[in-house]
Amino acid sequence: MINIKVKCFSQVKYALGANEINLHLENGSTTLDVEKIIREKSNGKLDSVSLRIAVNQQYQAEETELKDGDEVAFIPPVQGG
């Protein structure tokens, strides 16, 4: 099992009501597994929100396997002015 920290930004933070969440996952879990969990926890509030994922402050274009202690950030697009 691995422990990871999820950092939530803008709509994700708003949808989950938390800045950070700690997850206990099976070995071999990936960024997509975490995204599924996050979307489920949001009770549909993130259904129409595109999310970009960073692991340890590095953008991940592809699904990435996670290791113990990783920090996963979900970054939605935001509007402006």
Add this chain to the structure above:
Amino acid sequence: MIITPKELNDQLDDFTVIDIRPKDQRDEFPLPGIYSVVSENGALPKIDGQKVLVCQFGIVTEGIIIENELNDTFSLLGGVQAWHEFYRGQKDFSRWSRQTVLPEIGIEGQKKLLNAKVTIVGMGGLGCPVAQSLLTAGVGYLHLIDGDTVSLSNLHRQPLYCPDDVDEKKVDVAEKALSKLNPETTIQTSGTSLDEQNAEAFLAEADVIIDATDNIKTRQLIDQLSKQLNIPMVYGGLFQFEGQVSILNVNGSPGYSELFPEIHTDVETCEDAGVLGMLPEIIGNIQALEAVKLIVGIETNLIGKLLIYDGKTHTTEIIQL
């Protein structure tokens, strides 16, 4: 050896200037823009490094240098009279002295700012502080693009506008307010929204484009043109207490389409999601700071990085793109 006023001005930091004139002459004709050492009695102070002697017309100092064979010392050609003439024709950099004193800026950096052309798309919560800060920093040309008029609900976060301006074109009010802050900056306004028809013409002349829009569709259009024209784009976005900033499309660095490749454009705006007025001020000023770094050439910047600022916790996260 002789040095002209322009040469001295260009290398002012490399020289010690020694003013050999008597006090009454110094009082009547001070040396603007130069910190000088005084030598009244003919005995030159022992100072290492390159020196420039200054007298009223440049004749006495030339004589001293030849007579004493001072090979490491220059005479200011035309003396204080010539310096005054030269200095009057120069910009008065003293306005920016608190930033030119920074080694990263200096006079050379200030000149780059004075010659820079920045186009700001959107004169709302982000555009107002960006324009104010760039203009007061000395950016020489600003092009403000916005088709909106001022509404009452704008005022809590758009400090260029006041209640009397409601229903007026934002770019017209902004131009008036900004001109007072720095009349030397050339301000061009376009009171229409950026669209596919006008985008290239509006953006092509810029050195830097500021994305201060309130919607993703316009941001995507700016991104497309920024790539096509190879003009960097400083992106800023807001959500409630949070903001994002990045410098995009610098010689092939990631753009907005790489930042968010698949995107729903119906993301909540400030109108839907709400925003506290200080947030766009903070994020807009970070955008202005990044634009200044880009223009001056300060390499520690947000190219290839996304800054996320949280105004509730005052934490920042920098993601490598």
